[in-house]
Amino acid sequence: MGKVIRILGLLALWWLPWSAQAVLNIQITEGVEGETPIAIVPFAWEGKGKPPEDIAAIISNDLARSGRFRLIAEKNFLEHPHHGGEVNFDNWRSLGVEDLVVGRIRPSANGRYLVQFQLFDIYRKSENVAVGPGSDDARIKQLAGYNLPATKNDLRRTAHYISDIIFEKLTGIRGAFATKIAYVTASGSKADKHYSLQIADSDGHNPFTVLKSPEPIMSPSWSPDGNKLAYVSFEGRKSSIYVQELSTGQRRRVSSHKGINGAPAWSPDSRRLAVTLSENGNPDIYVLDVANGRKTRLTSTTSIETEAVWSPDGNSVVFTSDRSGRPQLYSVPGSGGRARRLTFEGSYNSRARFSPDGETLAMVHSSGSGFQIATMNVKTGELNVLSNGRLDESPSFAPNGSMILYATGYKGKGVLYAISVDGKARQRLLLQDGDVREPAWGPFTQ
Amino acid sequence: MKNYSKLLLVSSLLLGLAACTGTGEKKESTDPVIEDRSGDADAASSALPHGGAFQGDPLDDPAGELVNRIVYFDYDQSEISDEARGIITAHAAYLASRPGMRVILEGHTDERGSREYNIGLGERRSQAVRRLMLFQGVTDDQIETVSFGEERPAAEGSDEHAWSQNRRVEILYQR
Numbered sequence: 001m002g003k004v005i006r007i008l009g010l011l012a013l014w015w016l017p018w019s020a021q022a023v024l025n026i027q028i029t030e031g032v033e034g035e036t037p038i039a040i041v042p043f044a045w046e047g048k049g050k051p052p053e054d055i056a057a058i059i060s061n062d063l064a065r066s067g068r069f070r071l072i073a074e075k076n077f078l079e080h081p082h083h084g085g086e087v088n089f090d091n092w093r094s095l096g097v098e099d100l101v102v103g104r105i106r107p108s109a110n111g112r113y114l115v116q117f118q119l120f121d122i123y124r125k126s127e128n129v130a131v132g133p134g135s136d137d138a139r140i141k142q143l144a145g146y147n148l149p150a151t152k153n154d155l156r157r158t159a160h161y162i163s164d165i166i167f168e169k170l171t172g173i174r175g176a177f178a179t180k181i182a183y184v185t186a187s188g189s190k191a192d193k194h195y196s197l198q199i200a201d202s203d204g205h206n207p208f209t210v211l212k213s214p215e216p217i218m219s220p221s222w223s224p225d226g227n228k229l230a231y232v233s234f235e236g237r238k239s240s241i242y243v244q245e246l247s248t249g250q251r252r253r254v255s256s257h258k259g260i261n262g263a264p265a266w267s268p269d270s271r272r273l274a275v276t277l278s279e280n281g282n283p284d285i286y287v288l289d290v291a292n293g294r295k296t297r298l299t300s301t302t303s304i305e306t307e308a309v310w311s312p313d314g315n316s317v318v319f320t321s322d323r324s325g326r327p328q329l330y331s332v333p334g335s336g337g338r339a340r341r342l343t344f345e346g347s348y349n350s351r352a353r354f355s356p357d358g359e360t361l362a363m364v365h366s367s368g369s370g371f372q373i374a375t376m377n378v379k380t381g382e383l384n385v386l387s388n389g390r391l392d393e394s395p396s397f398a399p400n401g402s403m404i405l406y407a408t409g410y411k412g413k414g415v416l417y418a419i420s421v422d423g424k425a426r427q428r429l430l431l432q433d434g435d436v437r438e439p440a441w442g443p444f445t446q
Numbered sequence: 447m448k449n450y451s452k453l454l455l456v457s458s459l460l461l462g463l464a465a466c467t468g469t470g471e472k473k474e475s476t477d478p479v480i481e482d483r484s485g486d487a488d489a490a491s492s493a494l495p496h497g498g499a500f501q502g503d504p505l506d507d508p509a510g511e512l513v514n515r516i517v518y519f520d521y522d523q524s525e526i527s528d529e530a531r532g533i534i535t536a537h538a539a540y541l542a543s544r545p546g547m548r549v550i551l552e553g554h555t556d557e558r559g560s561r562e563y564n565i566g567l568g569e570r571r572s573q574a575v576r577r578l579m580l581f582q583g584v585t586d587d588q589i590e591t592v593s594f595g596e597e598r599p600a601a602e603g604s605d606e607h608a609w610s611q612n613r614r615v616e617i618l619y620q621r
Contacts, residue, residue, distance in 0.1 A: 093481060190602065195473060215618065217595035219562060237550075238592055239565075260569050263562040275564065281573060285564040304566035320563050326522070327563055351560035364560045393560055409604060438561065 035070040044082035046106035058159035100247025150215030180442040204429035230264035274308035320350040362395035386423040405439040497595035542583035553593040568593030
């Protein structure tokens with residue numbers, strides 16, 4: 001079908017060159033549900049031996065994962081240009097490509113590299129290039145072009161950074177590929193389980209171990225400034241909440257009361273943690289001042305109250321409570337007060353996370369058959385079930401709000417998925433062996 | 447100490463066997479291998495006569511009623527079943543007669559639903575067992591509760607068979 005349209009498009013181009021734009025626009029809207037067709041040409045390696053990293057593959061992977069782009073397969077490419085001067089734009093128009101990325105990696109002094117890339121919108125003409133008798137292609141609009149120095153160790157990061165630039169240029173939304181995620185893994189046999197808290201790139205590469213323990217680790221939470229992780233650890237077979245500096249690895253136990261010490265959630269000012277404690281017999285939400293350890297109680301019912309999360313403006317705390325008989329989401333002012341029920345659809349709604357703009361809540365949702373990830377518009381209450389698994393859990397928004405990471409079971413193992421907020425694109429993240437769970441997407445890095 | 451460990455190991459194995467035949471469910475012994483310092487086995491025997499020839503702490507009697515140390519729950523529930531009530535009552539009587547003996551009540555859930563909510567649910571289950579024990583004369587300082595939620599399943603798998611074994615409170619003696 002796509003081929004037929006393409007041929008029709010070419011014919012139209014042949015006979016009616018002045019209407020090319022219109023024909024090609026049809027082709028684009030016919031494209032898979034509004035995804036922008038883009039081609040990323042493998043970057044040239046201008047050094048000796050094998051290229052140190054496949055930059056184009058990393059960028060392609062990032063953009064595909066976002067659900068907003070349709071990557072044109074390399075086997076269809078008619079040429080392999082590496083900088084703007086080498087591009088014959090007609091070759092790309094014939095493939096239905098809208099945007100084109102070309103680039104090269106050059107070795108520079110002291111084992112460093114220079115990564116060059118250019119992004120073209122092949123249907124837009126630049127205004128500031130003089131109109132002349134030469135090739136029309138000279139006037140194709142370059143949307144971005146950079147020379148980026150990199151070391152061997154941060155070539156992947158450089159690739160993610162390029163993805164961020166492309167994403168922002170083409171969508172108007174800040175890219176969040178050059179960010180980190182935290183998650184928990186469990187490995188080993190039942191008798192010899194090992195848990196570890198890891199940090200990795202947003203695509204799951206470059207994992208780094210923050211903590212290893214023979215006892216469970218849970219609920220990693222990034223401080224909004226990105227410098228610290230709060231988490232729950234069962235060292236000594238009792239739960240405690242720790243706060244760990246990521247730059248130094250130094251950590252501090254901030255809560256170790258009788259019973260539950262769980263579900264830490266940073267306030268937007270990075271100074272307080274909403275936590276779950278059960279020292280009074282059943283789980284309630286408290287707010288803990290991290291510097292002085294002072295705590296104030298936010299809920300006090302005989303039901304389970306847990307999984308607090310702050311609204312981005314810091315004014316309210318949303319939490320899970322089963323005061324109605326089943327777990328549902330409630331909201332309470334951050335300074336305390338009456339709780340208001342937020343969710344009414346489905347038999348189970350829990351573990352909410354706010355989108356960065358505060359307008360959407362992601363949650364674990366069940367309407368009776370398994371557990372899926374759902375989002376809810378905070379104002380209208382409209383619920384949208386995104387995932388289709390049996391045991392989906394732990395949703396976490398990207399810092400730009402465009403994607404949600406979550407955990408689920410796959411072939412008897414815990415794995416992570418990234419899903420676009422419209423639910424259209426979904427990708428499994430490649431991580432090491434063992435059970436992976438509780439992803440937490442870190443904030444933007446400066 | 448070495449002999450003691452062996453003895454405890456053997457009795458643990460026997461306990462395990464007894465548990466299997468008792469309920470038809472796979473269970474494992476969770477006894478910590480720590481020296482018994484309670485030292486008054488006679489008092490316990492008279493408090494809990496079971497008619498057999500077993501000598502020693504009733505806790506170690508492979509045919510005694512303290513053999514079952516796990517109670518099970520329905521999905522998203524913390525209500526104590528009649529079967530669980532019988533088990534808890536036996537342990538409560540034993541603990542009430544030995545104020546020096548301490549237990550940890552470890553609450554667990556199946557994997558369904560969110561993890562921290564399940565920590566809450568496991569805690570509620572262990573609190574339900576604790577309250578019943580307190581009602582029967584066990585003192586507060588004898589009992590500690592901890593919830594592992596879904597983090598430490600007894601059985602792997604994502605079906606009702608595994609889930610039913612994972613929704614539990616384990617009574618762990620600290621001796």
